[in-house]
Amino acid sequence: MKHLILGNGPAGVLAAETLRHLAPDDEILLGGSEAEPPYSRMAIPYLLEGSIDESGTYLRKSAGHYDGLRIRQRQGRAVALNTEQQTVLFADGQFEAYDRLLIATGSRPVRPPIPGIDLPQVQTCWTLDDARAIARLARPGARVLQLGAGFIGCIIMQALTRRGVQLTVVELGDRLVPRMMTPAAGGMIKRWVEKQGVRVLTRAGVDFIAQGEEAPLTVTLSTGEKLACDLLIVAAGVAPNVAFLEGTRVHVAKGVLVDDSMQTSVAGIYAAGDVAEAPDLYAGRHLVAAIQPNAADQARIAAVNMAGQRKARMKGVLAINVLDSLGMISSSFGEWQGVAGGDGVEQVDERNGRYISLQFDGEVLIGATAIGLTEHVGALRGLIQGRMKLGAWKRRLLETPTRFADAFIACQRPNS
Structure with a gap:
């Protein structure tokens, strides 16, 4: 039995380890699209603030961890899936066959269609490459504009302030973290952050980004204000990585639709983590809950069912958000x-x-x-x-x- 796991973030790694425990003789292939060892994106802010080095972001610290478990690794991005032939095509033109497939491809940062958003001083904060670029530009005293004050935005905010930058945050909503906090709570966080020296503009967006004269960027806001910036960080949310499933029998809404066993609409194909859209705990409606505790639970359930030893089911996804805002x-x-x-x-x-x-x-x-x-x-x-x-x-x-x-x-x- 060959298990192919697409995505080597927390969900993919935990699923591979669980499969090895339950299916000691099966073949396990863990695929990731980046050159680095499997790492946690949630550790990137700690890297930016200097609390850890890059190795501190790695999900498993011991050398030879995956080799020791006979988990084979492959670098490459999946670009197409053939459910009839049970193969995945990667960007390098090579195919991988599978008996059981886990889609754990996670999410990608959303880049709004703003003129100038592809300029080199405009960065997302999602990969280690992004972190390296931000570290070069976000030096003490740098003028940094952050677009978005959701969950990811608030985590980045703390790392940026510890780097000593002049930070302005622009949020379309009427408060900080509007998708996880009530109006009163989001307002409290906004006022607290402002007391720590961060300028916060709510009910505002970015209309235009241009190369500047007195700074690398001149950013025009929806309010009409123009800001000179050394760096613009886009933290406008994420979207599941599902493009390679287009035209397949795998049903996709916002994310990959799964049942309570984490199986998709195609038998033998499962999904877990940020890419999965699973039934919630109360109404049974499908929900993408892009947080690590849910990813871990989903990965274990998927792996147990992929191993085929018994039927495991999730009780339902629970939205959980815990945030440190300065x-x-x-x-x-x-x-x-x-x-x-x-x-x-x-x-x-x-x-x-x-x-x-x-x-x-x-x-x-x-x-x-x-x-x-x-x-x-x-x-x-x-x-x-x-x-x-x-x-x-x-x-x-x-x-x-x-x-x-x-x-x-x-x-x-x-x-x-």
Whole structure:
């Protein structure tokens, strides 16, 4: 049995290791499109701020790790899939056959169609090559404009400020991280970031990028303001890498559609990680949850099913976001926006850097947003992921939402 894994990020590597444990005699080929050893993109900000070197981004640190597990590696980008012949064509013109296929090709950064976006001083922050380019340009005192203040944007923001640049952030939304934070929470983060010396412009975008006279770039914003920049970083979101599946029987929406076994619409082909669109925990609607904990869970489930020893199923994807914005720790879980007909409570203590929002559907906590409440935040995830019936604790949480850790403990006991 030959297992071909496309993508050597966290999902691909974990799936390969799990397969080797479950199928010691099978052939495993792990493909990646970059020249570097398998690494974590989430470690790139720590590389930029100088906390680690490039080897610190590697997913496995010991030399010969993959050879020792008899996991063969191949560099190359998949460009076409033939599901009938069970082959994958790579950009170098070579084919690889498979018996079982895992699509773990991850995502790519979105580059909006802005005039001038291909100028050399315009960078994304997604690969080690990107990080090297940013490190050359983001020197102390450099004028840096960042387009986008979502999850990735806020992580990059911290690394840039530690490099001593003059940073301006432009965000189309009305607050920071609008796709994972409530209006009140996103507003708190914006004001906190501004206090740390970052200029933040919300409800604004970039209309035009040109080579400048007093600086490498002159950037025209949607507000009409023009900014002189040494570097523009585009952090406008990511999109799943699915182009090579065009014309195949593998169903794709935003990402690759999978069932709760992580199998696609074609038997023997699975998907995991940022590229997979899997059923969510509550409504069963399909969701791309591009975070490492979900990638790890999906990779294990896919590998177990590829090995064919038993049927493994996911209980459902849970949206999980934990973010450090220049020292302000925030998190959101599940249906943090709430649902129609549900109940909710919000408590703001901006003076002390505290915020919490809880969202309920009947007796079940289905979503939460928190800032500065790090000590027991795992209890929020536990309550939501466990779909615990709160009983009398719902009323108590509506009155005092910060008692979520007490609720979690009590709801695990009978007659609570």
